[in-house]
Amino acid sequence: MKILVINAGSSSIKYQLFDMTDNKVLCKGLCERIGIEGSAFKHKVPGQDDYKIEVPMKNHEEAIRLVINTLVSKDHGVISSMSEIGAVGHRVLHGGEKFSGSVLIDQKVIAAIEECCELGPLHNPHNLTGIRACAEIMGDIPQVAVFDTGFHQTMPDYAYMYAIPYEYYEKYKIRRYGFHGTSHRYVSGRAAEILGRDPKDLKIVTCHLGNGSSISAIKGGKCFDTTMGVTPLEGIMMGTRCGSIDPAIIPLLMEKEHMSAKDIDTMMNKKSGMLGVSQRTSDNRDIEEGVKAGDKRCQLVENMLFHQLTKYVGGFAAAMGGLDAVVFTGGIGENSPRIRSFVGHKLEFMGCRVDDEKNNCRGKEVDFATPDSKIRLLVIPTEEELTIAKDTYEIVTALNK
């Protein structure tokens, strides 16, 4: 069966087509600037040159139509007709408390995703647009929703509640939800496979470090705690997001700088993090370059990032009452030996031992702890799209049984 995975954003759609007989990516691509002047389409088939065109796409439906037409086209296609697509898997940001796993999409699910728009206003409406556009174009082909929040629904109440008046949880469902769930689920599961251990016996901290970053405590195969909150703003500092700050900073700045709630939101999401402190870049590669060149602000960013990461890893280890493995994933986690080495060496007081030679690698699976280390240190490239495809495949094949 072939599964199309769709990640629909406000003005972009990313897609990948998988052949589930061998989990291979048949092609992938991106529709950018949908509804904006200068819309562009990129399509990549492994082993072939990239196909890139500028083409007007007024809305998500037009973009998905272009994707399907390309998938079946003579020059760039990989299938002969749309009917070869067995199902579509959608990445959906927020499932609130309604979804702890992936589900087949029907009218009830659509209504529930709609209800979660309040909690994920920047993503859920666009995820729904993607779902509706696929339904319009592809008719009865089954569609599955895979939620970024789903894996974190196992957190105990004392991990997900905020210490604000309880009525706000009751009225508005304000609580920690967590994100990057598909990534944390995949890498923690893969870590157990690599270690040849039953997930039930493991305490793992997974560090998804990229433009957006989150860290999770996975105890017995289930999420026990995570750093992101109601929205993907809380936790460790990120490319342009501030992460956790003293909440009193908000009214203080509103008063001193005459900022509105919207100004504050933009400042915290788009102008903070590595970019805000360095005043230069939100990209970790540039920060690392800056550090090498002796730039003091870049050095400060790196020190802050390393310090915060170590605090979360150590804090989660204490909260779980032990630590068997730390997993690094995401663009930074997979590609930056510096950050991994720092965390590994900081954990030496817990019996962790780093093999710095093994750690000197990028983008591949490796266990860089020494054989006698009490904590395993793993790099595992994340596979969010494949995990969405696998969930979709599982749900759809169960339907046909």
Ligand code: AMP
């Ligand atoms: P992601 O959002 O997962 O795509 O991750 C993007 C982040 O990964 C950016 O901050 C990049 O600078 C960082 N990154 C990618 N490659 C490297 C690398 N070779 N060394 C350090 N950081 C990297």
